[in-house]
Amino acid sequence: xxxxxxxxxxxxxxxxxxxxxxxxxxxxxxxxxxxxxxxxxxxxxxxxxxxxxxxxxxxxxxxxxxxxxxxxxxxxxxxxxxxxxxxxxxxxxxxxxxxxxxxxxxxxxxxxxxxxxxxxxxxxxxxxxxxxxxxxxxxxxxxxxxxxxxxxxxxxxxxxxxxxxxxxxxxxxxxxxxxxxxxxxxxxxxxxxxxxxxxxxxxxxxxxxxxxxxxxxxxxxxxxxxxxxxxxxxxxxxxxxxxxxxxxxxxxxxxxxxxxxx
Numbered sequence: 001x002x003x004x005x006x007x008x009x010x011x012x013x014x015x016x017x018x019x020x021x022x023x024x025x026x027x028x029x030x031x032x033x034x035x036x037x038x039x040x041x042x043x044x045x046x047x048x049x050x051x052x053x054x055x056x057x058x059x060x061x062x063x064x065x066x067x068x069x070x071x072x073x074x075x076x077x078x079x080x081x082x083x084x085x086x087x088x089x090x091x092x093x094x095x096x097x098x099x100x101x102x103x104x105x106x107x108x109x110x111x112x113x114x115x116x117x118x119x120x121x122x123x124x125x126x127x128x129x130x131x132x133x134x135x136x137x138x139x140x141x142x143x144x145x146x147x148x149x150x151x152x153x154x155x156x157x158x159x160x161x162x163x164x165x166x167x168x169x170x171x172x173x174x175x176x177x178x179x180x181x182x183x184x185x186x187x188x189x190x191x192x193x194x195x196x197x198x199x200x201x202x203x204x205x206x207x208x209x210x211x212x213x214x215x216x217x218x219x220x221x222x223x224x225x226x227x228x229x230x231x232x233x234x235x236x237x238x239x240x241x242x243x244x245x246x247x248x249x250x251x252x253x254x255x256x257x258x259x260x261x262x
Contacts, residue, residue, distance in 0.1 A: 007178060011054070014131055015046045022046070033096060041096050048088060049120075052081035053128045054178075061179035061193070070193050074132045078125030085124070086117035157202035159183065162192045171207075172221040172236055174199055176214040184240055186221075211252050212245040225256050 022030070022042040029045075030038045057077035090108050159181065160168055169186035176182075176196035183190050183199075200216050208218045217234060224235040232244040232252070244252050 010134075011050055011131065015043075015050055018046050018127075019043050029093065030096070037096060041092065044092055045089065049081050049085045049124050050128075050131075052084050053077050053124065056080040056084075058179055061195075070132070071129065074129050075125050078128035079121050081128070082120040082124040083117050086120055087113050089120060090116055157199065159192060159194045159199050159202060160185075162194065163190045170221075171203065171218060172238055173215065173217040173240060173242060174203075175216075175242065184236070184238060186238075189238075189240075209252065209255060211248055212243055215242045217242065219256055222256055225253060 019039065019042050022045075023035070023038050026038065030041045033041060054077075057074060060073055060077055060080070087108065090112060094108075157171070160171070160183075163183055163185070167185060167188040167190050169188075172184040172186060174181055174183050174196065177191065179193070179195070181192050181194040181196055181199055183192060196214065196216075200210060203216065208216055210216045211234060217236065221237045222234055223237045226233045226235060230246060232246075232249045234242050234244060234252070234256070236242070
């Protein structure tokens with residue numbers, strides 16, 4: 001599954017693959033469990049850290065966005081997730097009684113939690129960074145403001161400086177992809193680390209139209225507005241199709257049908 005198309009779907013598929021791998025390998029923590037318990041044991045050990053890492057990354061991105069280093073941010077999210085998960089991992093070991101290191105009547109000490117975190121942090125961080133790498137390797141580097149651009153001399157949003165020069169152009173649409181931003185221009189598209197709300201503010205209210213909580217468009221690049229029952233979509237000149245939120249359908253239809261594409 002392409003992580004750039006469905007990130008949550010990609011995480012689910014990756015988690016399933018890891019779960020199957022550990023169930024087949026049956027490492028020591030789950031040794032002695034029957035097949036069903038082994039599947040449950042590793043599913044919890046995989047999906048809980050993935051969910052925690054995603055939440056940590058979203059929270060950190062809100063405060064670390066200005067640093068624009070996705071690798072550091074993602075590694076920190078993995079470490080934070082492992083710290084949160086460490087006591088739960090010990091509880092799972094007690095619940096499944098598979099490790100043999102803790103009796104079910106033994107209390108979990110801070111030293112044991114710290115030791116568990118020390119053991120969890122490297123694999124959780126590496127797996128989380130590895131899963132994100134499929135997207136990060138396509139993220140453009142920050143381009144200095146002095147770099148040449150087809151739009152030099154014209155008023156333009158700051159986030160365009162983060163798009164590779166060859167893909168800069170007029171902004172056709174932008175879409176939020178979790179803590180990333182997909183920018184569609186007349187020269188192509190790019191995925192950058194940028195908040196959607198901040199990008200909309202940089203574009204300005206007079207320029208375009210927010211058709212959904214995650215999508216903004218320039219009406220001059222709309223090719224067609226389609227309806228299918230209660231569903232409404234906008235087809236752009238670059239072939240991209242974006243949904244229109246139900247609460248905005250009347251306003252969007254009024255604006256677009258009054259501004260046909262030349």
